[in-house]
Amino acid sequence: QVQLVESGGGVVQPGGSLRLSCAASGFTFSSYGMHWVRQAPGKGLEWVAFIRYDGSNKYYADSVKGRFTISRDNSKNTLYLQMNSLRAEDTAVYYCAMAAAAGGWGQGTLVTVSS
Amino acid sequence: DIQMTQSPSSLSASVGDRVTITCRASQGISNYLAWFQQKPGKAPKSLIYAASSLQSGVPSKFSGSGSGTDFTLTISSLQPEDFATYYCQQYNSYPHSFGQGTKLEIK
Numbered sequence: 001q002v003q004l005v006e007s008g009g010g011v012v013q014p015g016g017s018l019r020l021s022c023a024a025s026g027f028t029f030s031s032y033g034m035h036w037v038r039q040a041p042g043k044g045l046e047w048v049a050f051i052r053y054d055g056s057n058k059y060y061a062d063s064v065k066g067r068f069t070i071s072r073d074n075s076k077n078t079l080y081l082q083m084n085s086l087r088a089e090d091t092a093v094y095y096c097a098m099a100a101a102a103g104g105w106g107q108g109t110l111v112t113v114s115s
Numbered sequence: 116d117i118q119m120t121q122s123p124s125s126l127s128a129s130v131g132d133r134v135t136i137t138c139r140a141s142q143g144i145s146n147y148l149a150w151f152q153q154k155p156g157k158a159p160k161s162l163i164y165a166a167s168s169l170q171s172g173v174p175s176k177f178s179g180s181g182s183g184t185d186f187t188l189t190i191s192s193l194q195p196e197d198f199a200t201y202y203c204q205q206y207n208s209y210p211h212s213f214g215q216g217t218k219l220e221i222k
Contacts, residue, residue: 035211037159045151045159045202047211059209095158100149100206103161103170 002026002104004096009109016086016113022079022096022106030054030074033099036081038092039108048094049081064090086113117141117205121214127222132193136217138186138203147207150179150188153216154199162201163188195221 008020022034036048049070050059058070069082079096093108118141128134138148146166151159161170163179166186176191190197198221203214 044216045153045204045213047204047213050209050211061210097159100147100161100204101164101168103164105158105161107158 002098002102004098004104004106006094006096006106006109009094009111011112011114012086013115014087014113017082017084018086018111020081020083020094020096020109020111022081024077024079024096027098027102027104029072029077032102034070034072034079035097035099036068036070036079037095037097037105038090038111039095040089040092043092046092050099051079083111086111088113116210117144117208117212119203119205119212119214121201121203121217123217124215125218125220127220128193129222130193130195133189133191134193134219135190136188136201136203136219138181138188138214140184140186140205140207143183144205144207146182147205148179148181148186149204149206150177151202151204152197152199153202159202190219193219 003025005023033052035050051070067085071080091113095108096106098104120139122137148166150163153159167179178189200216200218
């Protein structure tokens with residue numbers, strides 16, 4: 001069965017960096033595009049970034065463009081989100097998710113940006 | 116960018132009721148529309164993709180319809196476990212925007 005497990009969240013100061021990971025199992029990771037989606041405390045879902053199955057194309061929300069980088073290592077079945085120049089408004093639970101038709105989501109990892 | 120608008124934002128219903136949630140796109144998205152259910156403190160769960168296709172394991176009490184700009188999620192015979200927040204998302208073009216959510220509460 002599909003399993004997605006995020007890690008790497010924590011508390012970071014404004015301007016700092018963090019790298020999130022999403023370990024995938026139970027499916028052929030290299031065949032699926034993958035997303036990062038976030039949810040600020042008490043707010044709705046916000047799409048963050050997408051990477052195609054082979055890493056050939058990447059797309060970002062305007063709110064993170066130029067600061068966040070999505071990547072993947074298909075040999076390790078792992079998705080990444082490198083987050084630089086973090087701001088208070090980046091505070092959220094970050095989820096990795098499979099492309100829409102596949103449907104799997106991770107349990108999320110909390111990122112808190114605070115001094 | 117495509118804006119997704121859900122209505123209503125909140126909805127009170129009773130066990131056994133049938134409810135419908137609407138999602139409208141600011142421009143046509145064909146059938147590239149997904150629905151998710153989220154319970155407090157939990158990750159979202161995929162219910163429907165391609166506007167009307169049920170994800171594996173999702174009960175048939177959930178159904179979706181629509182194409183173009185107007186979509187609906189219908190839940191029949193509400194049970195206590197169905198009370199949650201529901202989100203639509205378009206994946207026709209980037210950014211893959213979500214609706215603001217519809218909170219379904221017990222009356």
